[in-house]
Structure formats: structure tokens, C-alpha cells
Amino acid sequence: MRINKDTYELVFIDYLEGHLTDREIADLIEFLDQNPELEAELKTLSDFSKQTANSDLAENNSTFLKDSLKRLPIIEQDSNFEELCIAFYEGQLNGTEEHALLELIDTEPELQITFEQYAFTKIKADKQIQFPNKHTLKKSARVLWPNYLSYAASVFIVLGAIYYFNQQPLPNSPQNQTEEVIADGQFLDYPKVGTEPNAPKNTIQLSANETNSETKSKLRNPKSKASKDYNSSTNHSSWEQILAQPNTEKSNINQSYKGKLIYISPAQLQNMLQEKGMAFQDEDESSDETKPVINDYSLKPATSPLNLATSVDPSVFQKQILGSQPPK
């Protein structure tokens, strides 16, 4: 900014605030050399800045104004008077100070113009200016509770996860093994009537048994009573009926009841056999000679003790193990 008699006050302020560059300071010094009468004004302005910055104005905002008022009768510098004018319009003078200032203005008509000019430095807000679309700033009340909602949702998710996983069987549980075996169709292989003559004592002896055609027909129809009994998951006679099905029909049965047979776990079967005084033999330990004779129905290689059930004649199993007669 070029310094001249119109701009020197701003340059003075910038100088006192340390905003001038070296070049501008040099221009200022040159300007003061050409206008020595303005040096006093710069000095007064500098004193004012130091006084206001260093004094305890926070505790008593009008201290320096009181000092200035005491000098009112001998005022020679306009700046002191102007400070009092500003203080007057800023509401920083008390009643006595205001009275003294007004008396001074009355006695010096030239000061009246300056005093009135300061009255116009107070700006007023244009109330017609309003923020448009104020409703976009507003919020709904429920949004104020995000933390509570998130806490509740978290607890709900955790509890739901715990409940869900508690409902899932363990991968190696007996129930799961049973389902897998049945799903593979191994469980439904029908044993041929009769046994190997040299069957070991430990092997369950199979006796003659006739296929119940009526039962078979019922089993082929999933909606039959036998099927319903079968699906009840607790009916041993239905379990036996499944065992009694010929191989030619196992596919139908498999399709109808695949994955639904959960009756006896291997451990349960083993316990039942032992309670009846019947030895349990894992197929892995038996030789080919010890296996029951299977004519046109072949047993699949045993993968678990559950396959022993496939070697048992249904009626014998019903009678000897379950202690009841097979259904007619």
C-alpha cells in the first residue's frame, strides 16, 4: 500500500502491528521525514497500543480512559479525544466521565463533528437477511439416541449368534454321524436272510424273515401311516421296517426319508447290544469269513459300528434287542 496523507494512519497501524515489510518501513521513514508533524501522531498511537496492551484492562476496562479524562482540560492530541469518543459509544465511560466529555464537546464545536462521526461507526444487522431452508438444519429427536440403539443392536446380535450356534450339532456328534450314514444309503441296505454257517459266535445270527409287502408298500408311500410312524423319529418298529426293505426299493426309501432318520446312535446301539449279552464287533476287526452271507444284497464297507445294524435281521433285532415282537 502506497503511503500518503490519506493512508498513513493505516500504515501506522500496520507498522505497530508488525505487518510492514522492510521496504514499507523504509517508505514510512521517508514519509515521516517529509511530514515531521505526523511523528507525534505515530508516537501517540504507539503509546496507546502499549498502554492498552500492557494495562490491566481486563479488570478495569476504563482505567486508561480515566487517565485520559484527567487530561481532558489539556487535550492537545485528537487521538486522546477520539479514544474517549469511542469509549463513550462503546459504553466504557461512567456517568461522570460521560458528563466531562460532553462538556468538553460543548466548549469545542470542532470536536462535535468528530464526536458525531463516531456515532455512525456502529453498524446494524439487516434483519431481513435470514438463513434459507432452516429446516434442513433441524434433527429429529430419535436421532439423539444412536448410542443406545447401537448398544441394543449389538447385544441382540450377540445373543442371536449364541442361540444360533447352540442349535447347531457338533460336526462329529453321534447324531451327525447317523445322519451321514443314512444319507449315504448304507444304513438302508437290506441283509439277506440266513447266515454264514461258520459265522463266529460274536456275530449276530440272522434268521429267516419274510419281507412284509404291505409294509413295503406303505413305506413307498411317504404319506402312509407307516411313513408317519417312521418320521416320528422315535418308533423302533418303523426303524425296523426300513431295515426290512429290499435293496431294489432302497432308492425310493432313500429319497423319501433321506436325512430324516435319526433313531439310534452307534453308541446307543452298542449299549443295547451289550445289555442283551450280545457282543459287538467292529467290521474293521472281522475277517471276510465272519461276515454274514449276503446273496444279492451286498453290504457296503463298514465305516462305523452303526453298520452292524445292517447285519441284523429286523425281526431278531426287534425280538432280542428291543424285547418286543415285530409289527404285523
Next chain:
Amino acid sequence: MTAKEYNISVDVYADSVYRFVLKNIKDPEKAKDIIQDTFEKLWVKAETVNYEKVKSYIFTTAYHTMIDYIRKDKKQTPLEDHMSYRHSTERQYSDLDEVLNKAIDLLPKIQKSLIILRDYEGYSYKEISDITELNESQVKVYIFRARKFLKDYIGTIETIL
């Protein structure tokens, strides 16, 4: 502060803080953005802001948000460019308010903000110092200097006219 109190704050203070920002930056779109940001910040802190002090919080947040906007805005016209208006003898002014508004725009930004807070909202030096993070003495000196500048500018224009 509850949601209801927040919405009341919007009703009561949105206009005044908008006028304060708009007077400072002279850009309605940016002023709207600053007000949006200000009230978003207030909403985020709503649970911790005391409703009794919400006005001070709003103006403080708006002031500092505005400062950030100004700093980021590389296209702000330097003060020196504005100063050329000051001594333009060809410019005509319709009334004193227009002259004063022009003079306000020529003030250094900090003085301009202080004068607006002082005159628009009637804040005390202490309240202004809290908002702007200046000490009270600085606030007072800046305001006195701004008044003197405005008076001189008005006097100059009156002389010209």
C-alpha cells in the same frame, strides 16, 4: 442438550450467525456451508453442550469454521486490492450505510469480525475474547482501531461528497 433444545437453537440463532458469517465473507453459498458445518458440529456435540451456552458455542464454531474456509480459499481478494476503493473519487454512495458497509469490508478481517460481533450481537469484550481466542485487551484495541478507521473513512467520503 436435547434434540428439542437443538432445534430451538436453530430457530433462534441460525439467522444471526448466518448474518455474521455472510457479513464477513460476502459469499452466500459459502456462508450457508459454514452454517451447515457449524450446526452439524453442534449436533455431534449436542449431548455435551450446555443449552445455556449454546449461542456462544454456535458463534465460536462458526467463527473458526469461517477462518478455516478463508484460509483454504486461495482466491480471496487481498486487502490491498480492496484498499484501492477507499480513495476512489469517482465512486458515488447513496447513503451513509452504504459508505459504512464499504468501510467495514475494508477493515482487516480480524477487526471486521470483532466489530460485527460487537455491533450485531452486542457481545462484551470478554465474550468476544472467548469466541475469537484473543485476550480482552487485544479485542478492545482492535475494536478501537476499527472504529477510528470507520470514522476516518466516513469523514473522508463526506469531505469528497
